[in-house]
Each structure stands twice: as C-alpha cells, then as structure tokens.
Amino acid sequence: MHDLQAMTVAQIKDWLQVRDGQVTAKDLQRLRQDARASVRQLVERYDRAHSRRCSELQRLEQMWQLEKQAWQDGYRWVAGVDEAGRGPLAGPVVAAAVIFKQPVPIIGLNDSKQLSEKRREQLYAAICEQAFAIGIGIMDQYCIDTHNILQATKLAMQQAVQGLPQTPDLTLVDGNLLPDWGFASRAVVGGDGRSCSIAAASIVAKVTRDRLMVELDSVYPGYGFKRHKGYPSREHYQALHRLGPCPIHRQSFLRKFYEVENHES
Amino acid sequence: MRAKQVGRYGEDAALRYLEDQGYRLVERNFHTRYGELDLIMLEGQQLVFVEVKARTSLRYGQAEEAITWRKLQKMRQLVAIYLAQGAPRHRGIRLDAVAVDIEPKTLRTLSIRHYKNIG
Numbered sequence: 001m002h003d004l005q006a007m008t009v010a011q012i013k014d015w016l017q018v019r020d021g022q023v024t025a026k027d028l029q030r031l032r033q034d035a036r037a038s039v040r041q042l043v044e045r046y047d048r049a050h051s052r053r054c055s056e057l058q059r060l061e062q063m064w065q066l067e068k069q070a071w072q073d074g075y076r077w078v079a080g081v082d083e084a085g086r087g088p089l090a091g092p093v094v095a096a097a098v099i100f101k102q103p104v105p106i107i108g109l110n111d112s113k114q115l116s117e118k119r120r121e122q123l124y125a126a127i128c129e130q131a132f133a134i135g136i137g138i139m140d141q142y143c144i145d146t147h148n149i150l151q152a153t154k155l156a157m158q159q160a161v162q163g164l165p166q167t168p169d170l171t172l173v174d175g176n177l178l179p180d181w182g183f184a185s186r187a188v189v190g191g192d193g194r195s196c197s198i199a200a201a202s203i204v205a206k207v208t209r210d211r212l213m214v215e216l217d218s219v220y221p222g223y224g225f226k227r228h229k230g231y232p233s234r235e236h237y238q239a240l241h242r243l244g245p246c247p248i249h250r251q252s253f254l255r256k257f258y259e260v261e262n263h264e265s
Numbered sequence: 266m267r268a269k270q271v272g273r274y275g276e277d278a279a280l281r282y283l284e285d286q287g288y289r290l291v292e293r294n295f296h297t298r299y300g301e302l303d304l305i306m307l308e309g310q311q312l313v314f315v316e317v318k319a320r321t322s323l324r325y326g327q328a329e330e331a332i333t334w335r336k337l338q339k340m341r342q343l344v345a346i347y348l349a350q351g352a353p354r355h356r357g358i359r360l361d362a363v364a365v366d367i368e369p370k371t372l373r374t375l376s377i378r379h380y381k382n383i384g
Contacts, residue, residue, distance in 0.1 A: 073281055074374035170285060184285035 004030055009038050016046045021053060057105055064103040066188065066195045070170050075184075079135075079161060079168035080197025083153050084112065084205035088230035089240075089257070090223070090249045091213050093144060095156035096204035097135040097164055097171070098197050104130045109199050111192035112206040124207040127200045135163035136208055141250045148252070154179035160201075174198050220246040275319020275365040276303055278374045282363070286379075288313065295347055302343050304363075310356035314344050318362065321369040328364035329378070337384050360384060 004027065007015065012031070016023065023046070031043045070078045083095040106126050108119060115123065128134065137159030139152040147155070158181045161171060170184050174191035191198035210229050217226035223239040223246065230236070230248075237257070245254055280290060288306040295302040304315040316336070318328035325331075340360055348358075362383050366375040 069281075072371075072373055073278055074376060178287070184282075185287075186285055 004034070009036060009042070012039055013042055016042060020046075021050055053107075056107060060105050060107075060109065060196065061103075063109070063194060063196045063199065066172055066186075066191075067100065067103065067197055070172070070186075073170075075170040077133075077166050077168040077170070078197060079133075079164060079171045080174075080191070080195055080199070080201040081157050081161060081171050082112075082174040082192055082198050082202035082205055083156060084202065084209045085230070086149055086153055087232075088250075089232055089236065089253045090141065090225065090230035090246070091216060092138045092140045092209070093149065093153050093156050094205045094209040094212070095137040095153065095160040096201040096208065097133075097137075097157070097160040097168070098127065098131050098200040098204060099133040099164060099166060099168060100130070100197055100200070101132040103196070106130060106196070106200070109196055109203075111199055112202040113192070115203070117210070120203050120207050120210075123200075123203050127204060131200060133164045133166045134204060135160040135165075136204070137161075137163060138208075138212075141248055144250050145252045149250075150177070154181075157181075160205075172198055174202065216248055220248060271319050271321055271367060272317075274367060274372055276317045278319075278365050278367070278377065279315065279317040279363040280304060282377045282379070283315065291353055295343070297343060297346050299346070300339055300343055302340070302347060305347065307353070307355065308359075310354075312352060312355040312358045313361050314340065314347075314358065315361045315363055316340060317365065319365040319367055321367045328366070329362075329380075332362050332380075332383065 002015070004012065028043060031039055034040055067078050077099055079097045079099045081095065081097045083093060085091060085093045106123065109123060112120055137156035139156040139159070143155065144152040154177070157173065157179050161168065161181070161183060168183060170186065172186050172188050172191060172195055173179070174188060176187050176189050178185050178187050188195055188198060192202040193199065213225045213229040217223070222243055224235045228236050240257060245251070276293075280293070283304070283306055284290065288308050290304065290306055291312070292305040293303070295305055302314055303317040306313045306315060316332060318331045320328045337360070344358065344360070359382050362380045364378045364380070367373070368375055
C-alpha cells in the first residue's frame with residue numbers, strides 16, 4: 001500500500017508519470033487535498049496530460065475508421081499508399097505502402113506535412129516497428145522527364161505496392177487519382193489526415209526521400225539539397241543561377257526557371 | 266425488418282466491393298412498380314446492372330440459388346424500363362450478380378462472389 005502523504009514531491013511526480021491514465025479517482029482526490037501546493041500542482045499537470053492523451057487516442061481511433069470498415073468488408077491486408085516529392089525541382093518522387101494488421105495507437109501519427117522533421121523521424125521508427133509490411137517505390141528524374149510527374153508518381157506507387165512482402169487485397173490511396181494497377185483500391189481525398197495507414201505511408205515516403213536527398217547533397221554539393229531537399233527555395237534558385245542544373249534536376253521542371261531567367265537578362 | 270437490414274447491408278458491401286474494383290455507381294435501388302434494380306454501375310463504358318443477394322445463413326439456401334430464370338426475366342424487364350427512361354452515355358450493357366455472405370452477429374462480410382454476365 002502506498003502512503004501518498006508520506007511520499008516526497010519528487011516521488012509523487014515519478015509515481016504519477018509511470019501511471020499515466022491508471023491513477024484511481026480516489027488517489028487523485030487525496031492528492032488534490034494534499035497540504036503541499038507543489039503536489040496539487042502536479043495533479044493539475046497530470047490531469048492536463050491525461051486529457052491530452054485521451055483526445056489523442058480518440059483522434060487516432062477516428063483515423064482507423066477506414067481500415068476498420070475495410071476489415072469489416074472482409075479484406076484482410078489493407079495497405080495505405082502515399083507519395084512524397086511531387087513538387088521539387090530535383091530528385092526522385094518516392095512512394096510508400098504500409099500494411100497494419102490491427103489498429104495500433106502510434107501517438108502523434110498524422111499527415112507528414114503537419115509534422116516537424118524530428119517528429120517524422122521518431123514516428124518513422126515507431127511505424128517500422130509496428131507495421132506488418134512496408135513497401136517503397138522510387139522514380140528518378142529521368143522517369144519524371146520522359147513520362148510526366150503524375151505518371152511517375154503512379155509508377156512509384158505501383159512499385160511500392162508490388163514491393164510489399166504481402167500482396168494487399170485492398171489499397172487506400174491518398175488523393176483522388178488511382179493508378180491503373182489491378183489492385184482493388186479506394187481513393188481517399190485528404191487521406192494522410194484521415195487514415196493511419198496512409199499517414200504512416202506519407203511519413204515513410206517523406207523520410208525516405210529526405211534521407212536520399214541528404215545523401216545526394218554530398219554527391220552534388222553546392223545546391224543545398226541537404227536543407228531544401230530539392231524543393232524550390234531562394235537558396236536553390238540562386239544555386240541554379242550560379243552553377244546551372246546538375247544531373248538530378250528534373251529538366252521538365254526547369255523550363256519555367258529558364259523562361260524567367262531569360263526574361264530578366 | 267431484420268431481412269431488410271441484411272439486404273441493405275449486403276448492398277452496401279457489394280457496392281463498396283465493386284467501387285474498389287473500379288466500377289462507378291450510376292444509380293441505386295432503381296424502383297418501379299414491377300420491382301427494383303439493386304445497383305446500376307459503369308465499368309469503363311459498359312453499363313452493368315447488378316442484383317445483390319445477401320445471406321447470413323444457409324437456411325434459405327446459397328445466395329446464388331436465389332437467382333432464378335424468373336428473376337432474370339424480371340431483371341431484363343426492369344432494364345428495359347430503365348433504358349427507356351434515359352440512361353447515361355454507355356457502350357453495351359451487362360447483367361451481373363453479387364452474392365454476399367455476412368456473419369450474422371458482427372455483420373462482418375465473410376465472402377463476396379461476383380458473377381459477371383449472367384444473361
């Protein structure tokens with residue numbers, strides 16, 4: 001039996017921390033009436049953290065609805081599919097497919113665009129641990145230039161799904177366009193914020209691509225790929241002006257840049 | 266009441282299944298005084314009329330057994346009425362049946378069987 005009155009403030013703090021969500025109402029009541037102001041403060045902080053956690057779990061619950069519906073429909077292997085890197089002037093477009101076997105709560109899981117780079121890396125590790133299967137597809141600048149960015153994106157998605165160790169019987173694809181690939185699929189508009197599988201795929205694709213661009217920065221230094229990852233930025237434009245394009249630039253994306261440049265000179 | 270629910274549920278499941286396969290819904294429960302067409306869909310250019318049969322048990326036989334010659338006759342008649350009232354642009358038509366097995370308690374879809382071009 002624990003005697004809350006006899007515990008020091010530091011002990012109570014630790015005690016509360018390891019029992020997130022499991023402290024009985026009776027104990028909380030007792031702590032609220034504690035003579036020490038610092039203890040009462042701890043309880044308040046605990047309450048706030050607890051309600052934050054509850055609403056986060058609720059949000060995640062919502063984000064499993066599409067998967068749950070699919071499982072209810074008799075599908076067993078449901079893959080979320082998303083892409084990263086449609087907009088940059090350089091580097092590949094990367095797609096990822098992620099299959100979960102059951103709804104696991106990955107705290108903070110959300111659309112990769114809503115997250116900081118650090119948070120994405122953390123979630124990436126959690127996804128790799130919790131997911132049943134992950135597939136990745138990469139289409140380079142040649143593919144983007146010879147087809148077009150949309151076709152290249154679809155091809156990357158197809159490669160990602162085909163690369164899964166388990167063939168999915170349903171794919172949930174972010175956006176409103178479906179690749180013509182012979183997998184049963186649902187297009188989910190705004191899917192990276194609405195489905196955990198798609199959100200996970202968006203994070204895997206984004207982190208994979210970012211890491212690739214950091215690697216490519218040392219192969220083609222001077223453009224700042226390490227920082228902007230190939231996306232259009234002031235630094236990137238200035239480097240293009242100074243150095244001209246490098247082999248990983250998408251020629252089809254630079255036309256506009258050259259038009260502006262010719263206009264100015 | 267329960268039978269209606271199962272029917273409705275089976276139709277929902279069949280509709281999602283067909284949409285997952287790339288079919289687009291044109292009309293649902295096209296109703297006339299002679300009866301009803303469950304799902305009208307487009308697969309590419311082809312207009313597909315779908316009869317959905319849902320079962321939670323085998324008490325009344327397999328879902329497939331409910332598609333009789335009489336039922337097909339009825340379907341053809343209803344298709345004629347539908348086409349006469351103005352259908353969307355299409356190239357060719359087809360009659361399909363979808364059998365859905367549903368777990369009675371959880372309403373989970375156990376299996377879906379799609380029969381194309383039944384006549």
